Amino acid sequence: MGIVDSPNGRSRKKKGRRRSKRIGFHLDMTPMVDVAFLLLTFFMLTTTFSKSNTMEINTPPEKLEVKVAENNVMTMRIAGDGMAYCSIGNDAPKRIPLYDPNDTRQLSMSTQLRTLLKQQTAANQKLVIVVKLSDKAKYKQLVDIIDELNLMKIDRFSLDDYTEQDALEVNRAV
């Protein structure tokens, strides 16, 4: 592998036997290359070019009030029981499970909820979805809902506080 040749062969004649050994000597580089490859594989396998994925969220400033007609607002309340309570305007909310009951991995929302979202947004172009999560809800549910809305390309949604009023509304659910 490693062959080092002495550039001037003349010195062979002048200096005796000791020097002649130096000419064209071989250096076994196998161990060095072994180590190099070992390190290379180590670094290649441990390196993950990790850049986390993110979702961007815009929140409205506190003092800004946006007026939207009541019929154009769909409120989605997430109580702590794994149910979504969806209502349009002042109607009594509808109880819909967040995840399909036999979906143990809970990777996506229930088909019922998805079809409802699809229907409503298709029926009303001006629809604004207000998502309200109770304090008992999980962060995962928030991420899943936002993800679902992003996938459906619905960008007219906002987060709002879950109030006592909402808790009462949930009790009215059918």
Next chain:
Amino acid sequence: MSRIKAKRIGFRIDMTPMVDVAFLLLTFFMLTTKFRPPEVVQINLPSSHSVQKLPESNVLTVTVSSKNAFFMGVSSQQSREKIFNSVVKPKLTGAGMSAGAVADSLKKFRLAENFNVDRDELDKFVVMARFADPKLRPVVRADADAGFEAVNYVIKVYKKANLLTFNLITVLKKEVR
């Protein structure tokens, strides 16, 4: 025939180019690898379909663990030092720590990726971080099992500090729809 066979015996390949490439790759990986410091808490990130990437610099991360504890981290060491000087230092000197001990904890603080923050102190730290570097991008890094209440608290703190656009860190779901 015999001539070709004779050449095959004890033949040599010049491996120099291969070794060169190997060393080149080795140096590349050695220099680009940044070992991730051990995490203070294990965070099980929620998954989503989002493919947007997080920038590496100018990030203000508030981590919410599954037990709803808060941790804060700033990516640049200068900002860390500013936060230390304005928030942590008065507290330490107030507790009767010597100057040497304070300098020692500053050294530790500068290298800490994350540090534990009490719930009622979080707003103070976030405002200070924003003051130290106005270009900071706020990020919420919460465990999938964290309560929404804790995450909402972080969002409220961001809102109060006038940070209205922020990112939630997720991992990519494998399933494609």
